[in-house]
Amino acid sequence: MIRRAWRLAGNGQLWLAALMAGAIVIATGDITPVEAASSGDVVNVRLGGAPNQTRLVIDLQASAKGELLSREEDQQRAVLGLSGIDVGAALSGQGQGLVKGWKLDTTAGMTRLRLDFSRNARIARRFLLPPADGISTYRYVIDVVAADAPAPQTVSAKTVADTAPIPPALRTEAADKPRTGKKIIVVDAGHGGHDPGARGASSWEKDVNLEAAKALKAKLEATGRYKVIMTRDSDVYVDKVARVRIARNANADLFISLHSDSGPNTATKGASIYTLSDSGTERAARNAMNRGDWALPTGATDKTVGRILIDLTQRATKNRSATFAELMLDNMDGTVPLLKGSHRQAGFVVLLAADVPAVLLEMGFITNAEDERRLNDSGDRNRMAGQLVKAIDQYFANDVRYASFGFVAR
Structure with missing residues (x-):
């Protein structure tokens, strides 16, 4: 009998390993999809937010490389260039948490993401996650924090002893x-x-x-x-x-x-x-x-x-x-x-x-x-x-x- 082949994602797991091994984790709340956010290489846009921290995730059909186009000292908005993908029709939506609204479009051959902040904020970090473990899309992740927020929490992955009885x-x-x-x-x-x-x-x-x-x-x-x-x-x-x-x-x-x-x-x-x-x-x-x-x-x-x-x-x-x-x-x-x-x-x-x-x-x-x-x-x-x-x-x-x-x- 020939069964469907299951394959592990290989190096696609390294992002998870890095996260578990003490990577910075932003407390973002539930990440919820934005309706009708699909065009070109963009499959979906999701946001999750807490009062001082917000995460935006763009699900993509292809790998993308990001570049900050706006000034780092601008605390009202941020503009990112995403090379390697095509949006097709422009996409936009309401934000959540620190992100007041967002817009994705292609200008002069470059896909751009504009984020308008609801109050003074900055991008703490951004990274690309490859397809892995049953997830077929790339995910470009952007973490936004309040301008006056302390450094994001580092979560340790050290195991401690469990308390349930074992013989x-x-x-x-x-x-x-x-x-x-x-x-x-x-x-x-x-x-x-x-x-x-x-x-x-x-x-x-x-x-x-x-x-x-x-x-x-x-x-x-x-x-x-x-x-x-x-x-x-x-x-x-x-x-x-x-x-x-x-x-x-x-x-x-x-x-x-x-x-x-x-x-x-x-x-x-x-x-x-x-x-x-x-x-x-x-x-x-x-x-x-x-x-x-x-x-x-x-x-x-x-x-x-x-x-x-x-x-x-x-x-x-x-x-x-x-x-x-x-x-x-x-x-x-x-x-x-x-x-x-x-x-x-x-x-x-x-x-x-x-x-x-x-x-x-x-x-x-x-x-x-x-x-x-x-x-x-x-x-x-x-x-x-x-x-x-x-x-x-x-x-x-x-x-x-x-x-x-x-x-x-x-």
Whole structure:
């Protein structure tokens, strides 16, 4: 089966890495699109504003180079020249925050952007973001601050210890140590202890999951390329939230949760993979903003800054998770029976970390006789683990600068 190719954005991620690694962040509030702002290479114009800070984003079909044409001491307006793009018909609109209004047009072969300020203001910085992580457009970003505003806040990306309980034997200090050359994979055996999961004809899900996790760990460590952390390595119960924290505290590069499916129809069989749904993404953001769960403590008092950081990271993480899920399915196809519609989305707790690419693999239906036999067969387990290792190798073969909070801060 030929599946749609998913590709990571390569160096297009560097802007996010730079942002997370202590770049200046402007607290701009929600960035909202301006209606009917589309002409030539301009796809959209968006603004977001706070009393002393406003961001304007121009979505473009092509790369642009900006040049300040007005005098720097002019605090009532600013004019920028944007070379490399064509506006077509002139565009204009009302502003927000410090931007009273804006206009884009082409004069003498050069595209110009005029910004009229609502009070004395200046451009603090401007930069171009390339297409990346599912975003097909270039984005020219302009940050405007009040003329008398202090220097913009610098947001540190240093990870601090989380407070949710983690079993002592599973605690790690990896987040406080420099990264080694090995990628860190967290393998999560679903259920355990007093939570047995689904019941098959002759086995419990918790036991099947644990054996599969051990097989995957052995295969990964045999390559010499990976450090593997298991959320449990015996028949114990580990809280779902603690499983997420284990991955975050370890600065994990991937989180793989292994489960066995079940259903009332014993004829249903096949594996499937879940990545985070849109509703789960919003839930994770709410957790992060309201309780600080699974998000980087930014040190910022302005919640807008924190939400922008979380949104940026979630977008990258969600797309990386989807990329990995497709690689898993491509490698498993032909070795493991796949359920129809095998790539699915859900808001499972173990997928909610904003900065760790995560998948939940339902390895098969324990309520189906054929799948249960396969799930309990060591040979089949090892074959599946081998295919998963191939998918992991392919995922990391994409030369990507990972933008998880803890990594880029090093």
